Amino acid sequence: MTEAVERAHADLAPADLTLAHGELRDASTNRSRVAFDRNPRADREFFPDGVDPQTTVLRVERAGRVVGVINWFATHGTSMTNRNLLISSDNKGYAALHWEREVEGGDYLAPEPPGFVAAFAQTNAGDMSPNVGGRPGSGPTGDEFENTRIIGLRQYEAAASLLKQPGVPVRGGVDHRLTHVDLSATAVSAEFCGDGRAHRTRGPIGGAAALAGTDEGKGFAGFRQQRNPFWDALSAVLYRLAPGLRDAQAPKGMTLPGRLLNRLRPFIATRFPVQLLRVGPLYLIGIPGEVTIVAGLRLRRTVAELVGADLENVLVAGYSNGYFHYVTTPEEYEAQRYEGGSTLFGRWQLDALRQTAARLAVALRDGTPVERGTPEPGHSGRIRPAEDKTADGPSPGRVLTQPAPSYHPGEQAGVSFVAANPNNDLRRGRTYLTVESEVDGAWHTIADDGDWSTKFHWSRGQSTGPVVQITWDIPPGTTGPHRIRYHGDAKDPAGHVEPFTAASDVFVIG
Structure with a gap:
């Protein structure tokens, strides 16, 4: 990735940007509809089919020629099941490769920079599955390789169709704000909490539902989504002893206490970067995790209102700059499906992120600096490369x-x-x-x-x-x-x- 940034920097040149939006409704399904249906009617009605259909394209042109495209659309890169042992860029990778190589006919050995680059980016895909058949490796066929191709092709076709529209010219420059937030100890003001009271996030804890896996892939034996009687009963005892923990984490069936694990060795980060990037009228909320579509909608509404942007021009850029697993709404969290069990910092995690995004939006709007906060300490170690286990006999290459x-x-x-x-x-x-x-x-x-x-x-x-x-x-x-x-x-x-x-x-x- 570093090399890609260096090459892009070396390739700086005048360009025209154009923004366009469309809809794609047959490349995703809601894998946690039970949790989604707990949200208020106004949120559910925004997504009448339980999916986020918006597909967005940013087109890059030089001298009248399209040289690059970035597409944002919400669906998991899990058309390949967890039984696949080949390295794969999944459906979004197929969409990019198809456009660059099969449509554009790119030269594999062309000197840098390449003639055309297609990027298929992610947005609030937390509960969006490409397995439209409703089970792992299913949808629209029973073959995971063919499904990867088809779902990727649908994303490509939706994006390519937007190039036929005039789009909106991008004007107004580029700007951004970034801060680091300690999600294990964030005081969230009443303004951002749905019950009108102030709350506080707590340390990271994995839920039993997270270990159960999802409708896209089996997890560990003995765990289920939603109710896990043993872990729920054990957690209920702990909640009675610790009201602050109960307010933040209940009704999660707690299984993996991050604070205790971190005492043994660095295991779960607690400080994360949250970013707001503006490219003309387009605003990208950089969240280091997987955000459900309603959680994403609330983040988008928060920023759009403060900066005066159209809602369709405000996107959650998921999986950005780090990774803390999932973000659900407080209502979805109650269901303790996989996504809720994987919302490590509890019920108020989304509201803490909304509060942070609001602070970034005000700073970006007013042209003022923002405190960058304290990043997570580096914990990287060195991994020895595997030894070559070639046996005595024929040499490699025979x-x-x-x-x-x-x-x-x-x-x-x-x-x-x-x-x-x-x-x-x-x-x-x-x-x-x-x-x-x-x-x-x-x-x-x-x-x-x-x-x-x-x-x-x-x-x-x-x-x-x-x-x-x-x-x-x-x-x-x-x-x-x-x-x-x-x-x-x-x-x-x-x-x-x-x-x-x-x-x-x-x-x-x-």
Whole structure:
């Protein structure tokens, strides 16, 4: 990410920005409708289908040519289930790759900067699931890979359609405010609390409902969403002994007390950055967590009212600058579904964030500074890279299984190699594989490990040591000679890492 920022900074140039909004209603569903329905009628009526359908596009043009697009839409990146062991950027990643590579036809080896960049960003997706079939890996089909493609394609199509609209030119410059807030001890004024009384947040505690998992993926055995009799009864005793804890955390069935865990070693942060960013008429509320759509609506209304912006131009930018799990409304918190159990700082966490966002909004509006607060101390440690466990025998790169001599479009080509440990070099900005096509005696890369058509399966293997299997789903219209190359990095007994490249036999598509 740091390199991406550096490249963007080096690529600064005049550009025109345009903002447009639309709706997308078949790429999300509310996975916690029981909790959503506890909200007041005015909030529920704002989302009559229980989903946030707004899709927003910020278009970047240079000399009349679109060079970049940022889209915001609320749906979880969980079309892939927790059974998937491949690294995946899920439905939003597919949307971006489809636009950049399949539609724009980007050159994989093009010099920096790239010709077109598509970013599919997240907003208040806390209770928005892409599994429109209502269970993990379901919706609209029963295949999680196909679902990832379809839900990504729907987000792309909704965003691309907005480019056909004139949109609103973005004027007024860029500004922002950021502060760090200690969510374990925030005094929340009565102005921001729905019951008209002041309250206080408490230390982070994980709920039994959080350990149960969601409708998108199974959690730990013995835990359920909503009621967990043992943990609820134990917590009720503690609540009677500690009224302040009860006010902040009840009715959560408490299981993971953050303060106690932090005494053993840094485990759960308590101080987090909250940011407000303005790009012309667009306001982004940077929240380091997953915000439900009604919680997001309240944050958006708070900021919009103070800065005088249209509500559609105020978005929650979830997962920003850090991560503290979930944010629910106090009403949703009562239900203690997964999202409520994962709202670590309790019932008043949203109102503490609204209070903070209001302070940032006033400062941004009035052009005044804001106290940045105290950030969380750094707790990063060093992880030793895994040793290369290649057994005595064939060296990495040797082909174990060659592809067939020929294929037809629509079939899958595959090859397996003796492998090195991928952790020897993460090949950042490069690739573990390439699919190459021969044209006029020269080989050209047509796909790499970022493409939807390729998969890179690594396993420990047996007699040969680690094995990598590379597959490629051959696109329609493909013809001619092709080969698959594996790019790895082998570690010798002394710990030195050397890159290598191996290639399959040539196969013909026709």
